[in-house]
Amino acid sequence: MRKILLxxxxxxxxxxxxxxxxxxxxxxxxxxxxxxxxxxxxxxxFEAKCGCKVVVxxxxxxxxxxxxxxxxxxxxxxxAVVATPDALAASRANLIEPIDVSKLTNYDKLYDVAKDPIxxxxxxxxxxxxxxxxxxxxxxxxxxxxxxxxKELAGRVAFPxxxxxxxxxxxxxxxxxxxxNTPDLKAPIEKVAEHKDDxxxxxxxxxxxxxxxxxxxxxxxPIGRFAWEGFAKMNLPIKWATxxxxxxxxxxxxxxxxxxxxxxxxxxxxxxWLSTEIQTKLAEKLIDSPANKEVKLDPKIADNLTYGExxxxxxxxxxxxxxxxxxxxxxxxxxxKVGQ
Amino acid sequence: MFQSRAESLxxxxxxxxxxxxxxxxxxxxxxxxxxxxxxxxxxTYYISFFTTPLNLTVFLRTLxxxxxxxxxxxxxxxxxxxxxxxxxxxxxxxxxxxIVLPLMISPVARTYAWIVILGRTGIVxxxxxxxxxxxAPLRILFSETAxxxxxxxxxxxxxxxxxxxxxxxxxxxxISAARVLGANWLQVFWKVILPLTKEGLVIGGTLVFTGSLxxxxxxxILGGSKVLMLETLLYQRVTIANDFASxxxxxxxxxxxxxxxxxxxxxxxxxxxxx
Numbered sequence: 001m002r003k004i005l006l007x008x009x010x011x012x013x014x015x016x017x018x019x020x021x022x023x024x025x026x027x028x029x030x031x032x033x034x035x036x037x038x039x040x041x042x043x044x045x046f047e048a049k050c051g052c053k054v055v056v057x058x059x060x061x062x063x064x065x066x067x068x069x070x071x072x073x074x075x076x077x078x079x080a081v082v083a084t085p086d087a088l089a090a091s092r093a094n095l096i097e098p099i100d101v102s103k104l105t106n107y108d109k110l111y112d113v114a115k116d117p118i119x120x121x122x123x124x125x126x127x128x129x130x131x132x133x134x135x136x137x138x139x140x141x142x143x144x145x146x147x148x149x150x151k152e153l154a155g156r157v158a159f160p161x162x163x164x165x166x167x168x169x170x171x172x173x174x175x176x177x178x179x180x181n182t183p184d185l186k187a188p189i190e191k192v193a194e195h196k197d198d199x200x201x202x203x204x205x206x207x208x209x210x211x212x213x214x215x216x217x218x219x220x221x222p223i224g225r226f227a228w229e230g231f232a233k234m235n236l237p238i239k240w241a242t243x244x245x246x247x248x249x250x251x252x253x254x255x256x257x258x259x260x261x262x263x264x265x266x267x268x269x270x271x272x273w274l275s276t277e278i279q280t281k282l283a284e285k286l287i288d289s290p291a292n293k294e295v296k297l298d299p300k301i302a303d304n305l306t307y308g309e310x311x312x313x314x315x316x317x318x319x320x321x322x323x324x325x326x327x328x329x330x331x332x333x334x335x336x337k338v339g340q
Numbered sequence: 341m342f343q344s345r346a347e348s349l350x351x352x353x354x355x356x357x358x359x360x361x362x363x364x365x366x367x368x369x370x371x372x373x374x375x376x377x378x379x380x381x382x383x384t385y386y387i388s389f390f391t392t393p394l395n396l397t398v399f400l401r402t403l404x405x406x407x408x409x410x411x412x413x414x415x416x417x418x419x420x421x422x423x424x425x426x427x428x429x430x431x432x433x434x435x436x437x438x439i440v441l442p443l444m445i446s447p448v449a450r451t452y453a454w455i456v457i458l459g460r461t462g463i464v465x466x467x468x469x470x471x472x473x474x475x476a477p478l479r480i481l482f483s484e485t486a487x488x489x490x491x492x493x494x495x496x497x498x499x500x501x502x503x504x505x506x507x508x509x510x511x512x513x514x515i516s517a518a519r520v521l522g523a524n525w526l527q528v529f530w531k532v533i534l535p536l537t538k539e540g541l542v543i544g545g546t547l548v549f550t551g552s553l554x555x556x557x558x559x560x561i562l563g564g565s566k567v568l569m570l571e572t573l574l575y576q577r578v579t580i581a582n583d584f585a586s587x588x589x590x591x592x593x594x595x596x597x598x599x600x601x602x603x604x605x606x607x608x609x610x611x612x613x614x615x
Binding site for chain 2: 060062065066163196200201203204208212217327328331336339
């Protein structure tokens with residue numbers, strides 16, 4: 001009896017392992033948001049196309065980078081999407097390798113800003129967003145990043161905390177408006193500290209802001225364009241500022257793990273994601289603004305995204321190395337001067 | 341109950357192993373991060389934590405708010421619990437049900453409700469304005485006051501429930517006896533009710549204090565980063581700075597604070613009993 005059991009289980013295991021060997025598998029590491037939509041728009045069609053299985057790992061950037069680092073010697077993840085400073089961090093930790101852009105047929109369709117965001121072809125941008133100020137146009141007018149400190153807005157502004165993705169870009173633009181644009185952000189942080197009692201809060205989640213705006217608690221807040229839809233829907237006169245110093249923003253990029261097991265699949269997947277078809281579908285669902293300049297959108301949809309050649313060109317993005325090298329010092333300066 | 345000590349040990353072994361492997365070991369590994377930053381044992385992270393002014397401010401604020409919430413919960417809790425135990429069994433059940441009800445609502449939803457209530461145009465400011473107590477709306481949101489209110493509302497039910505069950509176990513005629521013997525209400529409370537319900541106070545106090553120390557959502561939403569607490573600082577260390585060593589120092593401090601609070605409350609309770 002025991003022998004039969006053993007034999008049958010061995011046979012079963014053998015079948016299982018040969019089945020596994022036949023199935024090709026791509027492991028990707030992505031942000032946890034909108035995964036249902038990503039599945040229908042991106043993962044399922046890709047699986048059908050390549051005849052392979054897409055294994056998705058999600059989490060915030062820190063967790064996912066930590067995992068890449070932990071599996072450095074035997075990479076599990078083939079490709080990942082992260083924000084530019086995290087891509088640079090991964091490159092400095094020797095976790096990623098340059099992307100051979102000749103293998104990406106859709107590469108030339110990308111906006112210039114997305115082609116090589118951190119240099120060395122270590123990443124390819126697949127989406128970006130503008131950061132500017134939303135404000136109640138019946139109460140104030142905003143023409144400059146300096147207007148966040150105006151008398152009319154005292155006690156009516158929610159400012160992004162330095163730990164959020166919008167914090168440093170906002171400080172960066174304030175520095176630019178002050179004419180003191182050093183990577184250490186010393187001048188803008190001091191200015192915020194001087195006015196810290198005039199800010200309603202230093203927000204951590206932009207989802208909180210619509211409620212504060214609705215309640216008349218705030219009249220203005222610097223936000224990323226991806227959060228604009230919630231404000232646009234409100235029954236209030238709300239505008240997106242175009243400050244004279246320009247708008248800033250951020251970009252998410254694709255990276256290729258060093259020593260990835262399924263490199264060819266990873267290339268196919270990246271190319272598929274960057275294609276006009278997929279980028280259009282993701283944009284139409286308001287998930288990611290397109291980095292592919294061939295994407296054509298209905299104005300109503302475009303209004304909720306960061307869209308178009310002009311916008312892409314006008315974005316004054318904070319350099320990834322400045323973010324990575326200074327992030328710690330910004331947080332400690334901020335905590336010491338603003339956070340108490 | 342069991343034939344031998346070995347038998348009972350064998351029965352408890354699986355549970356002990358489970359706890360050791362799944363809970364105690366990971367906690368120890370996590371906590372050791374703060375003590376062995378570069379592979380060798382050192383107190384560097386602890387020293388640097390307590391020598392940074394911001395951390396001290398945050399530590400003292402957390403301690404202060406935790407203590408304030410616990411004391412307030414005890415005062416309000418005794419009043420509420422005394423009323424409840426004097427109700428008919430049916431009324432008592434209904435009241436306890438009402439008190440437990442908020443515990444079944446997600447703390448996120450409850451905390452968001454406070455943003456509406458405490459806001460510039462919220463009911464608190466409207467009432468204050470209508471009564472002529474304030475000229476302009478007060479800014480309560482994103483302050484220590486807001487966190488205090490939020491935490492108190494969050495954890496008060498735990499204190500009330502602990503005190504109700506303690507009061508229910510108290511001999512019904514103890515209060516009447518004390519009154520007959522000439523004690524005033526303050527003496528009754530101090531010399532009769534408090535000693536007889538100290539177990540409930542210790543349990544309730546520990547739950548409220550530990551809860552206040554470790555609650556993350558309430559300080560994050562009602563205080564924001566303007567009013568950092570240890571738990572929001574811990575979150576910042578891990579998710580932003582990827583600094584697990586400092587985070588483990590904060591975790592250790594929170595654990596020590598919780599245990600000390602429990603020991604202190606127990607000590608206070610036994611000290612009173614001996615007198």
